[in-house]
Amino acid sequence: xxxxxxxxxxxxxxxxxxxxxxxxxxxxxxxxxxxxxxxxxxxxxxxxxxxxxxxxxxxxxxxxxxxxxxxxxxxxxxxxxxxxxxxxxxxxxxxxxxxxxxxxxxxxxxxxxxxxxxxxxxxxxxxxxxxxxxxxxxxxxxxxxxxxxxxxxxxxxxxxxxxxxxxxxxxxxxxxxxxxxxxxxxxxxxxxxxxxxxxxxxxxxxxxxxxxxxxxxxx
Ligand code: GTP
Ligand code: MG
Numbered sequence: 331x332x333x334x335x336x337x338x339x340x341x342x343x344x345x346x347x348x349x350x351x352x353x354x355x356x357x358x359x360x361x362x363x364x365x366x367x368x369x370x371x372x373x374x375x376x377x378x379x380x381x382x383x384x385x386x387x388x389x390x391x392x393x394x395x396x397x398x399x400x401x402x403x404x405x406x407x408x409x410x411x412x413x414x415x416x417x418x419x420x421x422x423x424x425x426x427x428x429x430x431x432x433x434x435x436x437x438x439x440x441x442x443x444x445x446x447x448x449x450x451x452x453x454x455x456x457x458x459x460x461x462x463x464x465x466x467x468x469x470x471x472x473x474x475x476x477x478x479x480x481x482x483x484x485x486x487x488x489x490x491x492x493x494x495x496x497x498x499x500x501x502x503x504x505x506x507x508x509x510x511x512x513x514x515x516x517x518x519x520x521x522x523x524x525x526x527x528x529x530x531x532x533x534x535x536x537x538x539x540x541x542x543x544x545x546x547x548x549x
Contacts, residue, residue: 331516335398336374341391343425348433349394354523355402355435359426359456360442362408365472368506369442370395370403373515380405392429401523404429404436410452430463438466438522440515445471445485445503449492457493468500468518469493475505 340347358366367380374397393405406429407422414422430436439460443449449457460467471489474482482503490501500518504511 331398331400331520333374333397335396336376336379337396338379339394339396339402341393343391345428345432348392349396349402352435353396353399353401354437355404355433356519356522357404357406357430357436357439358442359406359439359460360408361444361450361452362411364408364442364444365506366408366442367405369440369470369472369504370405372506372509372512373403392425401437401519402435409456410450430460430465436465437525438468438519440468440470442470442472443489443493445474445482445489446476448488454493457495461496466499466522467496468502468515469495470502470504470511470515472504472506474503474510475507 339349342348358369360366363384365382367382370380371377371382374395380393380395380403390407392407395403395405397403406426409422430439441453441457441460443453457467457469469489471486477485486501486503489495495501502511502515502518504515
């Protein structure tokens with residue numbers, strides 16, 4: 331996909347602020363500091379549209395970026411950042427849960443994992459949670475530039491096994507630094523954007539929430 335226009339739209343805390351134009355949404359979930367915002371910037375070839383930082387917890391709301399009047403990237407605050415109060419964590423939980431559970435225009439969640447390390451407990455919980463909501467997930471293993479190419483496949487296997495990746499869920503090797511995986515990821519996103527059905531199955535019982543209050547957040 332050729333990105334001709336990308337703009338920041340809104341930093342939302344709840345449904346009242348979600349855009350109402352019905353464009354499909356691609357959400358990014360992942361540990362704090364894993365590289366979610368950097369991935370957005372690489373995908374749209376802009377240095378700093380999505381704010382990045384070496385300090386964890388930079389992204390605190392649902393940040394909407396509109397791409398080509400075709401879709402939104404929704405940058406979701408990272409989890410797993412210890413320095414956050416219980417109250418903040420609960421607020422985060424509610425905000426994310428409401429979004430993931432109810433947003434009808436959500437087409438795909440990109441779960442971002444650090445290729446260098448095995449998935450954390452929080453990564454596993456997040457992936458299981460997304461699957462409990464019947465959301466299509468694409469795992470993106472990022473920071474590939476930080477390890478030698480000869481070890482990529484070994485690390486990919488560790489990520490796949492650590493998450494117990496479900497059949498049909500793709501995994502893409504990525505580097506925001508070098509652009510590795512960008513075309514492959516755009517191809518996947520395009521498929522989901524074009525698909526008429528959101529992929530979310532109707533009538534699924536999501537009342538059993540495996541991770542509420544247990545995924546730590548960076549608030
Ligand atoms: P929060 O908003 O705090 O949840 O973080 P985030 O997931 O948005 O991470 P962000 O994109 O801000 O990146 C965190 C740090 O990792 C920054 O210092 C980035 O430069 C670095 N980083 C992100 N992606 C890559 C990558 O692919 N390669 C390398 N080498 N560094 C990366
Ligand atoms: Mg961020």
